Amino acid sequence: METKKVNITVAGKTIQAREGETIIHALWQSGLGHEIQTGCVGGVCGACTVTLRFADGRQGSTDLACLRPVEEGMEVFPFPVDALASPPPVSDPNEDQLRATFPTVDRCTKCDNCTIACPMGIPVMDSVLRMQKGQLEAVAEDFTTCIHCGLCRAVCEDKVLPHTMGIWVRRSLGMSVDHPVLDQASKAEMSDREELEWEHLLNCDDEERLKRAKNFRKEGTIVL
């Protein structure tokens, strides 16, 4: 089947691309892979942030070049966003601590640019408003899918640092959860039974071990 060709412009260079492919794949085909910083090529590392202009006059947008399909007349501009070191998380976080750590949280002027810029569909601005109210559990949920591409921060004229606060909230909450099962597992001394199981699995030749391992999987232990 013949694939339709389209023309796109990347950083001022016009290239031909096949309809349906991503901007990154089009760059590779044209030998211009270095034009846009690239990482995972799977939409989760946030390296290949770009801004876009469209031929049909639609409003421009930001996106990830590795997931964005090409279209006729599209103009692509590399828009790398540098990572930012962030303040360390705290145990049992609350609204006041968040405000003390990120005084800019109240600067938000509700322009919603952050939400529009987010390639993951996170309701960023709403989440910033939730941060102001101290609804931290909800904030953690909002930022579950955040890839820290930094676009929300880059387009924020009020320097509110949405995703930086997002991970601070998530890590702070994560650090504060007790997991008795982990304390138990890491403290326990090895019982005789457990030592016996290890010996059973280890002290034999490879062929015998494979047999023993197969049986062990069925019962989850040795049947004596």
Added chain:
Amino acid sequence: MNWAKASLEKVEQTRTERMNQSAPVISDDEAQNLIREYHPDYVGNERKIHVGPNADSDPFPMELADLLESDSPIPKDFVPNIDIETDVLILGGGGAGVTAALGLADSGLTVHLATKLRLGDANTVMAEGGIQAALGKDDSPRRHFADSYVGGHGKNDTGLLRHLCEEGPAGIQWLTHLGTLFDQNDDGTFRFRKGGGTSTPRVLACRDYTGLEIMRVLKNAVTSGATHVLEHHAAVELTDDGKDRVTGAVLWNTQTGKLVTVSARAVILATGGSGQLRLQGYPTSNHLGATGDGLILAYRQGCSLVFPGSHQYHPSGSSYPEALVGQLVTESIRSAGAQILNVNGERFIDEMTFRDVVAAAIIREVVEGRGIETPTQRRGVWLDTPLIEQTKGKGTLAHQFPGLIHRFKRYGIDPVTQPILVYPTLHYQNGGVRIDAECRTERTGLWAAGEVTGGVHGTNRLMGNSLLDIIVFGRRVSESVPQNLPERGAVTLSRLSRYREELSGLPHTLEASAPQLYPRISGMKFELKEIPKPETGTETSPGTAQSFEPPDPFASR
């Protein structure tokens, strides 16, 4: 997806009947035969190599064999002059490298971490399904060991595997102390999923973004510490003291095109896997930089490779649309109940058996004409995602697999109502650099951790064991280095010279250089920019923007 209408109708028709159907189970012997007949590791696209420690013994995939017999891109007259002096040089900015850096935070040692891409742009961030740790009520590190050992065909290094399984719970605890959030049940206990070949639910997850959750926490933690991070610095050679000790590395700054020499008392190789070598033309689920660089570097220093011919082809790589070809569709979607179906809407393999078996079974269906062909001549089988909404309730997919939905919806495919087409994708390097339990390689001064190493997974890895691998062995290497730290040694390229002599004795000369650094398909490659070159090939058509200044995307809003 009108081109597949007839087959999709069959999938719909058989769905109700399949809901309570038990999986088609095959015997161990049948599974072995399936692998030998259809798994890509066994198609014979391999050859022996004639230099280095594995010379004339194990078969290597052609692509890797060629790289190991290729010359270094470093000019022959290059003399390493030390640009950076450090105690520990970590090569690789994925999960293993960053874990090692965090582990060394309190060691008092100066630590540099060099990464070809940016910090965290690695396979770790792309891991979806989860991380194993024996924490369930019917579980134990022994059971974890048994599952992994059977999955690895009994080829696993038992010492390494025992460490992996025994230190799993402590690894999870370390992650939670750093603030990693794993999915929980309503009562606050961890929610465990089953993985292919786990005999009991053992996989912890953060939706279908587990690697992202772990990597962003590790990255966030390391950037506020004292590690010196060198982004855009690809390791192109290791240096030695003129004898058998590794003493540093030569890095290539991908932005300036210059070589940078680092002197280090310890080098930790955490360069990851090699999916972008795209063995046999398979697509890959791996990131841009996964070109097996660490294998080349270690091998030239005289480190042997374990199971160099063993790779994991993940059963469910996306096969349609074209833009997503090769990308991972997490195994946990099968764990949640999605079935794999052929063109007739029939199941043909237990979806939750070991990965190599499932992959081989899918290839068999396609080879025998029961696959589905896309308009771009790719082939695949159905992964019946809508079934989950029927068996586990409406909204399950959106809640547990937001990543899957997000990616496919861009292309007009809604996995809630529409099965997706999958085919095996090159996913993981099972083999790699030989290490001992302290992550030491066969060369003093050189340690290794993570996907670049081989042995712990045998010849087939279980889901969730690679994220655990990077945490457990990333931590182990950070404990071993301070205890075994050699004095600083001379920085020479004598090993490279010797390797070059060996290469010149080969009957054939290969034009490519190694490490490859980027996928061939990308056209990107090593280039020194010491001498400025005139720019060519930058023609622009009239009327297009000449400016490199990005426009404000929000100007018109």
